[in-house]
Amino acid sequence: MQLEEIRHRIDDVDAKLCALLVERFDLAKEVALAKKESGIKIENKERESVVIEQIRSKMPDDLKDYAEQVFRLLIEQSKDLQSKI
Secondary structure, three states, rough: OOOHHHHHHHHHHHHHHHEEEEEEHHHHHHHHHHHHHHHOOOHHHHHHHHHHHHHOOOOOOOOHHHHHHHHHHHHHHHHHHHHHH
């Protein structure tokens, strides 16, 4: 496969990831509203640990650490977004 073809495929994957990120952040907003209505604080370390373990379990061994870093950042950004609601 040629470099340009690989880059095109990466661009396609990135577009799909962007759509999924929008969906995930929209859901994070809904979570924030539900937490606010229930008087629950935004941060939930237990839930974060569960999410990270689920992600790690779905990844090949050589990618587990990379995926964990990505999802830790995603969780932090989701909490930031939720704190503004």
